Amino acid sequence: MFDFGRYPRLSLAVLLSLVAADIGVGLLIAASAWAATNQVKISNFTFGPNPITISPGDTVTWINGDDIPHNVRATGGGTWKCAVMDTDGTCDITFKVAGEFTYFCALHPKMTGKVIVKTDKTE
């Protein structure tokens, strides 16, 4: 049986991962739980949170909450991008290496954002 008392003050995501590890189910559930924390919501022509800080290998999911389509396109020489997302549309991008990655919506270029990828997010 999983001992919840061993892990006080942990988030649901962490608990899920520990449960998964503890009962030998594997890391799929844990990965899904972690991914949910790396969401950038598009609302009122704004990316949020902005910036978003993640760890190498994490995936950022953009979710369009506006009633108008948006996309995501790298700036500063980057080539990564998301195709246009209609309302409630999503896009996943995985960032494998540390660094700062700026982006904007190419339809509404006043919308800009940044992804910070850090090995230690507590720094």
Place this chain on the structure above:
Amino acid sequence: MTEPQNSIASDTDSPTGLDRRSVLRCGAWMGAGVLWSVSGGVPYSLGLLGEAEAATAAVAGPTFIQFSDSHIGFDKPANPNALGTLTEALGKVGAMKNKPGFIIHTGDITHLSKPQQFDDAKQSFGATRIKTFYIPGEHDLVDADQGKAYLERYGKGTKGAGYYSFDQHGIHYIGLVNVVDLKAGGLGNLGDEQIAWLANDLKHRRSSQPIVVFAHIPLWVVYADWGWGTDDGAKALALLQRFGSVTVLNGHIHQIIQKVEGNITFHTARSTAFPQPTPGSAPAPGPQLVPAEQLRDYLGITSVTIKRGNKALALTDRELSQI
């Protein structure tokens, strides 16, 4: 000197022989379109559809209608049937006894650049049997190939991402594209190549020739915080300064805003799909939700008169619901 793009124009010059000093000076919103009249006579203020049609006959000059931001495919709460309201507006134009010479569409024909949306546009505008000239909005270039779908349909005889010019009734019309290669944090963008083309297009034209420029995003800065302007629009406008009569028609902001600056008159058009908030009146631009029974009030009608000589400009709004 006329560029090869003139092959786009389908009509011949008016047999009524309006002189080249004629000033584009009169317009009216019809449904969600704008009726423009070109004449050398006394200014008119055209009104509701029936009035506008009668006035058109009285003016006895060529007219055209501006449509904008039809957003075919948009089905969100602000207007669950954008194709329906477009069809409604086009139906009023098609029913006119004195039909306009042509239609200018200032972009965002479709909402998501999908083939079905372009096909619906072709069918809807084609049903009027009135020649329509298009330029793209940013929503028309979001297919996987970033504009290929638009150019396949409307790109014949155009340059770059779809800019061109043509002549009608002594007036030189220029369709510009300012929705390509937008820069992070910036506004609309024409680009150096297009501006160089524009300079060449205007180079040999007499300053007395009336000019009509149409583009999607306003060429002048309406509201920078919401991206409602064009970063290098001033470069294009500088090339137009020497002309005695310049009219700039834009869309994008889904509402009427006008400005007169020297010999240049700026107009932005309403959408046939949904309204947007006035600049700064909401946290962000985007579809403005209004009660369904009031939607046509926001897609209303405006009559415009620009008096020749003193640059006075009169504006009268009329609601679509009153037609």
